[in-house]
Amino acid sequence: MNKLTSICVFCGSSEGNDIKVIDDAFLLGEKMAQQDIALVYGAAKIGIMGKVAEGAITHKGKVIGVIPDFLKLKEVVHLGLTELITTENMHQRKMKMQELSDGFITLPGGFGTLEELFEIITWSQLGLHQKPIGLLNINGFYDHLLQLLENMVRNGFLKMENYELLLVDDDIDHLLQKMREFKPAQVPKWLKSDRT
Template structure:
């Protein structure tokens, strides 16, 4: 695995634990020589992980839409900043560059990015691992929702397991290394 795209917040969150764990994940990426691909901001959880990867001697590629370049305060010390025209282009470029995807805590934008990648995996548009770094049990409600979707038969069990979940960066990356993609989704209905 050479590049991992990270979706996360441009805010710091309610607890310092989010920043500290983002830094821990950044250190793990740099030590494994995995390049970080992310949204390009210098603030919040986004800035913390980018700063850490760079400080540990790793490489960081930011992808940011032109209209957010000033609002999210683009990071000035990245290995590379790719400026695109839209949010759609941002997600497409990150998906193109990445060998896997991780969501750290964030808001609706983080979830939207994660769910698009999740959906693309179900449809067979990529066969890359995706996961949730469950810092401070942040994603426990989402994991419960996945379980509920599966129980109610709106999410097939084989796709339920697409979302690799761990609260420890090293273990999550080990799950990425062992990942085997499921077969592509079909729409045969049983009535």
């Protein structure tokens, strides 16, 4: 069983238009706090990002925000964070979030959310980490993405064992359990983390 003391959550800086996404984002933060799992995320108080943080903060959870200098002017940094870490750029932000986390969960979002998800999966595929990667598929938000990934497998561009690095569920408790039970494949370390 994997000990999850901290989880990095990737999600949108917009709220979207599905109330269940908003509610589940808050609920994820709440459940993490109740289970003593620190939240690592992008530091904003807006959008789905803010909802996850509010869920954790409301239930006295530890919340670590990581943000690059240039976004501090554009995004509204949450003032209730346990800790705020500032980085020089986006890549350092992702590296720091990865270092601080025992696992990752992706909620609905846009381009930035997908970029974070795919980079962290790629790092796992390359053997840079062996941490569980969860996808909370609220109301089927990621159904079409999963179909695309399955098509990549069918067409020989994605190995099944790499597809299976992504743990998918529409229920928070079930997803957390899958992450605790995740057993990484024994893959060679192609790269060292300082080469990303």
